[in-house]
Amino acid sequence: MNTEKSRKLFDEAKKLLPGGVSSPVRAIKPYPFYTKRANGSKITDIDGNEYIDYVMGYGPLLLGHNHPAIKDAVVRQLEDGWLYGTPSELEVSLAREIIKLYSSIDMVRFVSTGTEATMGALRAARGFTGKNKFIKIEGGFHGAHDAALVKAGSGATTLGTPDSAGVPADFTKNTLQVPYNDIEAMTEAIKTHREDVAAVIIEPVLGNIGPILPKKGYLQDVRSVTKENDIVLIFDEVITGFRLAMGGAQEYYGITPDMTTLGKILGGGFHIGVIGGKREIMGNISPAGAVYQAGTFNGSPVSMAAGLAVINTLKKEKVHEKVNKAGESMRRALSDVISDMGLDYSISGVSSMFKVFFGDMPYDYQDALKCDKEKFNVFFRKMLSDGIFLPPSQYETNFLSLAHSQDDIDKTVQAYQRNLK
Ligand SMILES: *Cc1c(COP(=O)(O)O)cnc(C)c1O
Helix, strand or coil, rough: CCCCCHHHHHHHHHHHHHHHCCHHHHCCCCCCCCCEEEEEEEEECCCCEEEEEEEEHCCCCCCCCHHHHHHHHHHHHCCCCCCCCCHHHHHHHHHHHHHHHHHCCCEEEEEEHHHHHHHHHHHHHHHHHCCCCCEEEEECCCCCCCCHHCCCCCCCCCCCCCCCCCHHHHHHHCCEEEEEHHHHHHHHHHHHCCCCCHHHHEEECCCCCCCCCCCCCHHHHHHHHHHCCCEEEECCCCCCCCCCCCHHHHHCCCCCCCCCEEEEHHHHEECCCCEEECHHHHHHHCCCCCCCCCCCCCCCCHHHHHHHHHHHHHCCHHHHHHHHHHHHHHHHHHHHHHEEEEEEEEEEEEEEEEECCCCCCCCHHHHHHHHCHHHHHHHHCCCCCCCCCCCCCCCCCCCCCCCCHHHHHHHHHHHHHHHHH
C-alpha cells in the first residue's frame, strides 16, 4: 500500500499543528492517512487507498458517510442561511422530537459539542443542588473540559488529580472517581461526601475505553443510590444516545436518569450537543434562571436540520434493527475466530459497537489497562494495510453503520483471522 502523499503531508503538518493533528487520537503512528473523501462505509485517502471504516468519525456516523437524507436536509438549509443569531423553528421542532423519545427529558439546551453538554449539565446540577462535588467513573470520558479530565487513581475513591498539564488541582478537587460496575465503591463515596455531592455522571456503557458493558443490575443500583441521596444522575449518552435505541441506553436498559447529555449521532456528522433533563433542573438555565450557559453556535440551524433528518431517517429506515443485527453477526463471527484460534482474547460490545480486547473481558478501567496494547498496535497497522480502518487504540470502540454491508463484514472478519495470526 502506497501512502507517500500522506507521509509527506504529515511531515509538514507536524510543523504547523501540535503533533501534526487537530485532535490527539488522530495521530496514528508513524503517520496518519489523509482523507480525500468518504462515502457509505468507505473512506479514501489522498494516495487513492480505500478502507472499510469502523471509526465512523468516532461515533457520529450511524447512518454512514454522506447519507443522502442528511446531505439534502443540510443543503436545503444552506439555501436559507446557516447562522441567524435568533431563534428558529428548527430548534423547537428538534426539541419536541427529542423530548418525545427520551421520557427523562422535559427540556433541552442545544450546544455545539458533547464537551459543552457535559460541562453545562454538571453546572446545572451544581446550581440546582447548591453542592460542589460530582462523582465520575474511572475511564469515563465526558469531553476535554477541566473538571472532567481526571482519570484513574488507586483505591475505591480517589480525590481528583488532573490528567492534563494546565489544569489547576483546585479545579478538580471536587471530582471524585469510582470504578465502573462497583456499586459498593459508589455507595461508599456517596456516604463519605453526602453533604457535598451534586451529581453522578456516567456513560451507561463505557464507550471511550471500551465498549465495557454494565453488569446486570448495576445501572439500576446507580439509579437507586442517587435517588435515595438526592443526587442528580446524569447519563452521558453522547455515544449511546440514538445508538443503542432511539431512546438511547436509558431506553435499552430501562433506567430513567435526571439529566442526559447527547451529541454525536444526533448531528449526523454535524456539530451538536444537548443538555437535557427534568424541568425543575433545566428551568434554572439562563435566561430562565441563574445557571449561565451561552454559545454563538447554540441551536445552529444547519445542525438542527441535520438532527431532524437523522431522527426521521432512523425511524424510516429501521436503522436500529439493521445495525444491531449487523453488530450481533460481527461479534459472533469474531468470537468464533478467537475461539478457533485458541486466543485468550475477548470480544465485547452491544448494539452496533464492538471491540476485540487483547486480554480477558474487562469490566472496569483497571481491567481494560491489562490488555496487551503493544500487540494491539501491531495488529492495528496490519489491518490498516489490509484496507480496514479500526480506531487506532485498544481503547476506542469500533462502530458499525447503516452503510456497512454483509460483504464489508465478511471481508473484515477474514482480515481479523489473517492478522490475529
Ligand atoms: C465524544 C464524547 C464526549 C465529547 O463530545 P465532543 O463532541 O467530542 O466534545 C463526551 N462524552 C462522551 C461519552 C463522548 O463519547
